Amino acid sequence: MKKTASAVWQGTLKEGKGTISTQSGALKENPYGFNTRFEDQPGTNPEELIGAAHAGCFSMALSNILGGAGLTADRIETKAVVTLDKEGDGFAITAIELTLNAKIPGTNDAQFQDLANQAKVGCPVSKVLNAKITLNATLES
Template sequence: MIEKYSTALWTGTLKEGSGKVSSQSRVLTDTPYTFATRFENGKGCNPEELVAAAHSSCYAMFLSALMSGAGIVPETVEARSTVKLDATTEGGPTVKAAHLDVKVKAPAEADAIRDFAEKAKAGCPISKLLKAEITLALTVL
């Protein structure tokens, strides 16, 4: 089984504090995020943007794999995932949805591409993750 990780360190209160996120590959290294970057469109990183990046990149790869497996080699697959966070949900902010906008250039009929696109939406690993069980291990220092 392949395992990947990212880490986050948060210090301070929700509104005045700040955090840093890093990825195993080091593509993200102490990338800052704050309340403002998440809830007020401040400049910087935020969790929903990272989920959207994971979703769009995973989806594009999976759609390409499905099409290629059927002998249709796409020239381009451009995917945009928009993750919707409702900050007013009772009990705390909640990610309510993810929407994919996809553009495909490939030597195939539109109906065939549409069928592969729907299969990729349901089958891409990050789409599945968004419906997954979450487990927790806690260490109190």
């Protein structure tokens, strides 16, 4: 299986602008630029998209692992905070913090923590990232 996304950029780094699109059409020529990446202006940025991909992938991986343990979540909510740090002459994504809140009938916190950590390690997006990935998981009753 292969999925595609594309980006178009015009101009210099600071004054230029670009658009990002995905094969599915979920993103279609969404604007991004220096100001949306480094100055908190409206629009998207690569780090935000990586965070969304990681949160979504992790949630699906956890659902799969829960199924293997005979469990079904009522709700899995994952937030990803992506840290972009200055590194030498450039930048690097150095960390991603996943915050998980889940309601899973029939489990206890020890089992939940174990299954959540399996998902953190096994999620395909986790595997491709070269960043420190942490997980704060809360099981709701």
